[in-house]
Amino acid sequence: MTTINRPLLLFALLLTALGAISATAQPQALGVEGQALIGEPKGRPLSGEELERVTNEVSSLMRCPVCQGLSVADSPTPSAVAMKEEVRQFLAAGYTETQILTYFEQSYGEFIRLEPKAKGFNLLVWILPIAGLLAGLALVMRRVKQPAATEAQDDAPTTVDPDLEVYLEQVRREVSS
Amino acid sequence: MNRTALIVGVLVITPLLIFLALSFRSDPRDIESPLIGKTAPLFTLQDLDGNVYSLEELRGQPVVINFWATWCQPCIVEHPVLVAASRRYEGRVTFLGVIYNDKPELIRKFVRQMGAWGPSLIDEDVSVAIAYGVYGAPETFFIDATGTIVDKATGAVSPQYLVNLLEGMLSS
Known part of the structure; x- marks a missing residue:
């Protein structure tokens, strides 16, 4: 039969109790588990002035969800301020602009991007203004060319009916005298 | 006017x-949530009494998450609907309220006067509302027993809508 070392057993029990207490005493992180949605950071952690500058840059690409046409960077609403703070935290943790925009896109969809991605139906937004500009330029060019052509037509030498040449000559004489 | 120019x-x-x-007519809140059909973002929040709620631990039965505030008129309109539903589905569906841009003391006062339909969770940094893509209050998310978001309602929910959806979730 094995004998149990009483002091050792007490020590082991004490260690177990301490472990249990420290586990329960650990503050539970409140909030959302956002990192789980976009994986590990793919960039380098930013800090100081660079962090502030990039936070503004990324926030200015995002639409404030509770405003009319304002970016997250420009909006003073609590939601936008909170989103900007999340952007700052993500950048400080080393997440890239693409990862951050992907994170917000997962909850708000593409609506969150102030500038839609140039693909699919969105291509119209990029193509139509250029098409309109080109069409306008084409029209202007055509207008510019048309009067020149008319003037050129006016300056072209005209053939006169020989029977009328006598009368034409008379008119010229009267005009010049 | 030039005919070609007119056509172009x-x-x-x-x-x-x-x-x-079309763009001006559409309300961003009417845009279908990209989260529907996906796993609900997990969160851990405290209620007004300090009790901690973790969404992950609530898996196994449907969960209704309602983002609300006392300044929001539709939230006040739907409050009795949610109170009635929480009583009807007690033990079968978990109802969680997430405070959206409001002060806990105002929520506490409102709940004391009007009754509660579930714990009111404090989302101090608005991170949970952002993770759920909330545009305003009220917005209600319906999460099935596996943790998947099956539907989202914007504005005050009607009793019929709530019952139809929850019965469907419970029977599937």
């Missing part, structure tokens, strides 16, 4: 006008 003008401007008209 109409062809360029008409699609732009249609596009703008």
